[in-house]
Amino acid sequence: MKLVLVLLVSTAWTFTGAQYYYQGLMDYLENRLLAIEDRMQFWHDQSHRYHTELLDFKKLTVEAVEGIKNEHGLLFKDLEGAAARVDRVEREMDYVETQTSPRACANKADKVVEQGAWGLQESRGEEEEEEDWEELYSRVSDCVEIISGIRSVKILKRVGSPRGMWTRDPRSSKVYVFNGTSGDSVYQFKSVRDFSRSPGVTGSRRLRLPSDWIGPGSAVYNGYLYYIQQEADTDVQVVKYDMLSGSVTDIAMFPVESQAAVYSLNPETVADLAADDEGLWLLYATSDSEPNIYLAKMDPATLDIEQIWDTRCPRENAEAAFIVCGTVYVVYNTRLASRSRVQCIFDVNDMVISEEAPLLYFPRRYGSHASLKYNPEERQLYGWDDGYQIIYRLTMKRKLLV
Structure with missing residues (x-):
């Protein structure tokens, strides 16, 4: 229990x-x-x-x-x-x-009138007049014209790189294109019309040079191609190339102490060759420390330097230059591409001074000119502006001596 x-x-x-x-x-x-x-x-x-x-x-x-x-x-x-x-x-x-008409000034003793008549300001003896005219003709060539303005602008096409050069042989209708800033090839067209109608550089004759050209500073004159070649830092040469036979006929050194670009805004242009009514010219800088652009008159046959001038035109902010009747026109711009303008002029015959010449402005286009080449037969400039090929037609007037 x-x-x-x-x-x-x-x-x-x-x-x-x-x-x-x-x-x-x-x-x-x-x-x-x-x-x-x-x-x-x-x-x-x-x-x-x-x-x-x-x-x-x-x-x-x-x-x-x-x-x-x-x-x-x-x-x-x-x-x-x-x-x-x-x-x-x-x-x-x-x-x-x-x-606006340009004002040109030079020797006060003589005067070239608009109609082309030569005369003296004061009546003097015949012997004294003959001596004055002999002195005048020793300094002045038959080319006595100065640019008064830009008549018209024609944008032909756009081909190639932003920098380059194109020009026309004054003695023929052939056009030559240098694409870029260096190379061993040059493109030849039969005429400006053929170049404008061609897609790119096709359809052209390609010239293979025996050495590379440097910078857009080449020139074509009387059937010969003149270009700059560089083998070392200071070894800069002018080469004369016969386009008919396809061979180099002459090579010449030009006087530089060190490599320097002739235009500060286009450092690829080591030197700039130009051809006008009076022959072959060379624009260059003697050294990197030299502030001004130098001009040399060259013999087209032998490449001998006949005379050298200090143009007193500064290299700073210069983008290109061209020569008309022995007068150098230096084109300036800014680091940020703006409106190009001719701001400095140098005349080898002392008939025009830069301070009394008018400022010439180029119509605003795309950027800055890599090159400007003058054709004396057509009185035109062939410009390369940011890859565009442009033709500037110029208006001219006679230089006035006052």
Whole structure:
């Protein structure tokens, strides 16, 4: 009987302990679920707040973008108006330049009148007049013209690299293209029309030179090609190449102390050869420390240097130059390509001085000239401007001696 009672009491205690244990476990699980629900509610509230802030930020961004768009439209309209005003000013400047006659000055004893008649300012004896005229003819050649303006501009095409040179032989209709700043090839076309109609340089005759030409400073004169070659840092040479026989006929060194670009804005131009009515010329710099451009008159047959001048035209900000009737016209620009202008003139016959010559402006085009070559037969300039081949027709007038 006692045993049964003990078993009943033990069983009752066991059920009571299990009940308390499971009740505690359920309470713990319920508390954890409530904590998770509270955390989920907190996350939901935070997500809702972030979403609301994102919508507000998006709205502000859209409003800012619309404001910037409106301001951009107003600014673009202002720029269009400014560009139109600049174009109008440039057209007016071009008109003024075409209407302005250049002032030329030289020897005060003599005068060349517009009609081409030669005379003296004062009446003197015949012997004295003959001596004066002999002195005058010893200094002045038959070419007595100066550029008065740019008559017209023709953009022929765009071919090749941004820098290069093209020209026409004054004694024929053939056109020669030097693409780039160095190479051993020259492209020959039968005429300017053939070059303008050709796609690129195809359809041309390719001349392979025995050595590389350096810089866009070559020249074509009387069936010969004159170009610059460089074998060392200071070993700069002028090469005369016979295009008919395909051989080099002469090579000459020219006097430089160290390698220096003749134009600061075109460092590839080590020297610049030019041909005009009076023959073959060479523009160069004696050294990198020399601030001015030097001019040498060369014998086209032997490449001998006949005379050297200091043009007193600075190399700084110069981009190109050309020679007309023994007068050097140096073209200047800025580091950021702007409107090219002739700002310095040097006449080997002392008939024109730079201070009294007019400033000639080139019509604004693309960038800056890599080369400018004058053709005395056509009175035209062949320019290479940022890969564009351009022809400038010039107006001329006689030099005046006062």
